[in-house]
Amino acid sequence: MTTPLTVVAPLLESLGLSPARPLVLIDVDEVLGLFMQGFGDYAATRGLEMRVDKFALFQNIYRPGESQHIDAVEGKALFDAFFAGHCDQMEPAPGAIDALNRLSDHAEILILSNAPAPAERLRTNWLRKHGLAHPLILNTGPKGPIAAGLVAQTMHPTAFVDDLLGNLDSVAEHSPTTATFQHVADLRLRPHAPASERHPRIDDWAQLGEAIEVAVRR
Ligand SMILES: [Mg+2]
Numbered sequence: 001m002t003t004p005l006t007v008v009a010p011l012l013e014s015l016g017l018s019p020a021r022p023l024v025l026i027d028v029d030e031v032l033g034l035f036m037q038g039f040g041d042y043a044a045t046r047g048l049e050m051r052v053d054k055f056a057l058f059q060n061i062y063r064p065g066e067s068q069h070i071d072a073v074e075g076k077a078l079f080d081a082f083f084a085g086h087c088d089q090m091e092p093a094p095g096a097i098d099a100l101n102r103l104s105d106h107a108e109i110l111i112l113s114n115a116p117a118p119a120e121r122l123r124t125n126w127l128r129k130h131g132l133a134h135p136l137i138l139n140t141g142p143k144g145p146i147a148a149g150l151v152a153q154t155m156h157p158t159a160f161v162d163d164l165l166g167n168l169d170s171v172a173e174h175s176p177t178t179a180t181f182q183h184v185a186d187l188r189l190r191p192h193a194p195a196s197e198r199h200p201r202i203d204d205w206a207q208l209g210e211a212i213e214v215a216v217r218r
Contacts, residue, residue, distance in 0.1 A: 009149025022216035030163035038090025052188035093185035099209030144174030179215035
């Protein structure tokens with residue numbers, strides 16, 4: 001017999017969230033924030049350019065005039081530097097803040113981001129700068145295990161939003177009662193982002209906010 005891997009999720013109440021209301025888990029990069037744009041702007045300060053022609057990250061970053069993208073090692077270094085020092089520079093996704101403010105009348109909101117640990121302070125500052133007082137959890141790896149640990153603490157409906165099918169599938173598997181939604185904020189990325197019938201894809205935040213509200217009021 002194998003022992004299932006257990007992820008210890010923080011207590012909702014320790015995060016300032018009430019288990020007596022619905023719970024909505026929201027990703028940051030390409031959901032609440034225009035990550036590709038912010039990361040591309042940072043890459044430009046390092047003499048690089050982003051060409052969004054596929055659903056990828058480092059493979060979209062080039063030296064000007066070159067046709068071969070930068071390699072994974074250089075990409076990872078750029079990525080880490082962005083999160084350690086510059087990830088508070090990106091813009092919110094259009095409509096996201098209004099939608100969250102509306103949703104917070106009906107649900108508790110928890111920001112669940114797979115950013116590297118050094119990003120915690122800047123990412124928190126970024127949320128506060130945009131008037132979002134919701135707690136932030138930085139996660140590593142698929143989001144299903146921690147989502148299941150959080151969702152298990154409430155009897156109320158729950159929802160989860162992410163741009164990546166891997167995270168959406170993971171949450172659907174570990175927490176089957178949670179409503180899952182895919183959102184891809186960057187206009188250039190949308191045509192390249194794979195979708196799945198398993199998770200409604202709603203790229204307009206006003207519509208997404210309404211759909212989440214319906215899901216958590218059921
Ligand atoms: Mg994301």
